[in-house]
Amino acid sequence: MQERLFRIVQMLMKHRHMTARQLADELEVSTRTIYRDLDALTMGGVPVYTQKGENGGIYLDEHYVLSSTLINAQEQEAILQGLNLLQTTQARDTKRSSEKLEALFQRSYPQIINIDFHGWGRDDRQEYLFDTLYQAIHMRRLVSFVYYNSMKEKGFRTVEPYQLLFKEQAWYLSAYCLKRQDFRIFKFNRITGLKITDETYAPRPLPKEPAPKLEYDHPHPIVLHFDKSIWFQLADCFAVEMIKELPDCYEVVIECSQEDWLVSWLLTFEDQLEVISPSSMRERMYKKLVKMKKIYE
Numbered sequence: 059m060q061e062r063l064f065r066i067v068q069m070l071m072k073h074r075h076m077t078a079r080q081l082a083d084e085l086e087v088s089t090r091t092i093y094r095d096l097d098a099l100t101m102g103g104v105p106v107y108t109q110k111g112e113n114g115g116i117y118l119d120e121h122y123v124l125s126s127t128l129i130n131a132q133e134q135e136a137i138l139q140g141l142n143l144l145q146t147t148q149a150r151d152t153k154r155s156s157e158k159l160e161a162l163f164q165r166s167y168p169q170i171i172n173i174d175f176h177g178w179g180r181d182d183r184q185e186y187l188f189d190t191l192y193q194a195i196h197m198r199r200l201v202s203f204v205y206y207n208s209m210k211e212k213g214f215r216t217v218e219p220y221q222l223l224f225k226e227q228a229w230y231l232s233a234y235c236l237k238r239q240d241f242r243i244f245k246f247n248r249i250t251g252l253k254i255t256d257e258t259y260a261p262r263p264l265p266k267e268p269a270p271k272l273e274y275d276h277p278h279p280i281v282l283h284f285d286k287s288i289w290f291q292l293a294d295c296f297a298v299e300m301i302k303e304l305p306d307c308y309e310v311v312i313e314c315s316q317e318d319w320l321v322s323w324l325l326t327f328e329d330q331l332e333v334i335s336p337s338s339m340r341e342r343m344y345k346k347l348v349k350m351k352k353i354y355e
Contacts, residue, residue: 074117200216202255284330
């Protein structure tokens with residue numbers, strides 16, 4: 059019942075007013091049960107009232123503030139743990155918000171999950187990008203910057219920022235690019251000259267499928283064969299489901315753009331790796347090895 063009472067309050071806060079039938083259909087109970095719940099809310103000090111007539115229905119006082127008693131201990135802990143995790147990203151005001159909620163809930167919880175997104179050295183530039191983009195998303199303001207692609211080509215971009223995305227050891231900005239007229243993701247390390255403009259934007263619905271594209275990058279399947287002696291090293295780098303056992307090696311297929319960093323990373327496997335396809339990636343690996351060999355001749 060406690061959860062149903064909370065959902066009634068939640069729906070009334072969202073929709074301003076609803077009929078008993080609408081609430082009953084949403085919660086899959088009878089209207090009689092809804093009226094009993096309204097009596098319980100009123101006795102608990104929640105200012106709900108009904109109004110008859112053409113625009114009648116069930117209303118919640120517009121100045122009502124949600125009571126912490128409607129959120130159980132497990133839900134309170136989930137909220138505080140979520141805020142604690144958000145603090146690791148350096149998002150503004152999360153520490154103060156967490157302290158306020160701890161006072162409201164009259165309890166605190168030890169932080170049982172700690173994620174550190176920073177390297178061992180201090181990275182003031184990344185913190186500046188994160189903080190600036192976080193502000194821009196919150197204020198719904200366009201941002202502009204110069205962006206470098208994997209071929210070291212640069213271009214000026216003005217975008218609508220929507221999300222800060224952390225994926226595979228790097229931060230990205232998910233945004234709607236006004237030049238491309240589509241959603242793209244931009245890697246933090248390739249952004250320079252970031253500025254928040256004075257122009258605001260109306261939020262667009264975020265795409266669900268396919269995922270936003272990384273600006274300038276064109277992922278292709280790359281087939282890799284690894285020596286069977288390095289199973290545990292592979293398991294640290296790839297999902298186990300990606301590792302296919304063949305008679306004399308392990309095969310992994312990745313979707314990735316053919317960038318210099320990928321060549322350098324693959325070379326860390328030394329003679330325990332062979333790039334099978336595409337031929338363009340094999341050629342890049344070969345040229346890199348020839349260049350390295352000349353250093354020691």
